Amino acid sequence: MKPKTKVIHAGAFGDPFTGAVSVPIYQTSTYKQEAVGKTKGYDYSRTVNPTRSALEELIKSLEFGKAGFAFGSGMAAISSVLMLLNSGDHVVITDDVYGGTFRVIDKVFKRLGITASFVDTSNPEKVEAAITEKTKAIYLETPTNPLLKITDIAATAKQAHEHGLLLIVDNTFATPYWQHPLLLGADIVLHSATKYIGGHSDVVAGLVAVNSDELAEKVGFIQNSVGAIPGPQDAWLLIRGVKTLALRMEQIENNARRIAAFLEGHRKVRKVYYPGLPGHPGHELAEKQADGCGGMISFDVGSEENANKLLSRVRYFTLAESLGAVESLISVPAKMTHASIPKARREELGITDGLIRLSVGIEDGDDLIDDLKQALE
Known part of the structure; x- marks a missing residue:
């Protein structure tokens, strides 16, 4: 089957x-x-x-x-x-x-x-x-x-x-x-x-x-x-x-790969974390042991101030806890999902105050990229 x-x-x-x-x-x-x-x-x-x-x-x-x-x-x-x-x-x-x-x-x-x-x-x-x-x-x-x-x-x-x-x-x-x-x-x-x-x-x-x-x-x-x-x-x-997991994951994967590539090429993004990118240290292993790289992307915009500016301007990414939904979500792990980890430990790991996490949804990929583009600019 x-x-x-x-x-x-x-x-x-x-x-x-x-x-x-x-x-x-x-x-x-x-x-x-x-x-x-x-x-x-x-x-x-x-x-x-x-x-x-x-x-x-x-x-x-x-x-x-x-x-x-x-x-x-x-x-x-x-x-x-x-x-x-x-x-x-x-x-x-x-x-x-x-x-x-x-x-x-x-x-x-x-x-x-x-x-x-x-x-x-x-x-x-x-x-x-x-x-x-x-x-x-x-x-x-x-x-x-x-x-x-x-x-x-x-x-x-x-x-x-x-x-x-x-x-x-x-x-x-x-x-x-x-x-x-x-x-x-x-x-x-x-x-x-x-x-x-x-x-x-x-x-x-x-x-x-x-x-x-x-x-x-x-x-x-x-x-x-x-x-x-x-x-x-x-x-x-x-x-x-x-019942719709397959359809959702394939659309999410397609969107995520496009968004990750866009973010990697943007001058205001310091670093992008997505295993589907060839430059990711785990890229080859991810491609080997899984059939897809999923819809989660993290990227660093350099500071908490920059992160807050971006969060205030996005239109199609909903600021929220959790992930994996049909709608695209956005969060700041240091202040939300990972706030329970001591700050010194977060910084040691690379979970900075400027790190943003995306849960990419099933919306039209062009709209999502345009939304991030206008927010970053």
């Missing part, structure tokens, strides 16, 4: 009871039992719900996994996966990581005795140097947020497994349309499904897929125990959103 067909027909399709083409929204918390302990597979919706099950079957299929799981947010998915670790364990994690991921590790899991080393995972030597006898997992973002670094998933999987470690990959930016970490050797893949999978700025959710029955049992136990699940309406919105 080819990718464009798969996003339509993967997972559960329709309703066998009525013939409805759309998976129904089972808005129920509990289910009638035929006798004590004798059910039709459902007893309580925190544990399992038919609409959520359809979504979980869908992400399992799209990510080529053994099982899929849905959560109430991307952070709920990340936190639940990190709950596989025990007090005293250590994780190696990408340094240029989403601010919420940094925050939950640094402010929550650290208190519970789980430690982390934030390193440039695009450099395997730095990953190797960070591994200790207490390390249990390596956690990647690739492309990273917001500097779009690329890590070799297959090579890191081999490195992790040589040490008996789990490899966890946040695949939010690439989406399961462009990149498949489990096929490259990762053990767990996760998404903030709020972003490209939902695609319409109308739902908050997270998704996880795993590559083994053992991990499926463990993650399923955590999901049911913690209960950080989406409701059936949110699950249905994600199923609907996936």
